[in-house]
Amino acid sequence: MSLVDDARKVRxxxxxxxxxxxxxxxxxxxxxxxxxxxxxxxVAYPEGTCAEAGAIAAMCAAGQTRIAEVAVIADSPEPVSPCGGCRQKLAEFASADVKVTLATTDGLLQETTVGALLPGVFSQDHMSRT
Structure with missing residues (x-):
């Protein structure tokens, strides 16, 4: 089963x-x-959590911290990309070259990378004073 299939099923x-x-x-x-x-x-909309954040939380709860690949799916006319907050969350656990597949329930696919989704990533390097 592909990651897109896993995302489709859990959706x-x-x-x-x-x-x-x-x-x-x-x-x-x-x-x-x-x-x-x-x-x-x-009910306190828009308070809630995104799908990507939920998957990351499950990963961390299992003691994992490095992402190798990501898939996101929604019932939309075009593939939907993660929100800004989730892009930053993905960048925390994935290198810039990690593949991200964005999909629609109708089968449209778009491949990108974490780095392409968040070219101006805020990183730990910004917090160090050398």
């Missing part, structure tokens, strides 16, 4: 009663483990 479990916009994400770590996440909304 059905998204909790999106307000926006009706379900998103699924799957990521593979460098050891081959796969973690998935969905967007979770609440």
């Amino acid at each position: 059905e479990n998204a909790y999106a009663p307000y926006s009706k916009f379900k998103v699924g994400a799957a990521l593979r770590t460098i050891d081959g483990s796969v973690f998935v996440g969905v967007n979770v909304e609440n």
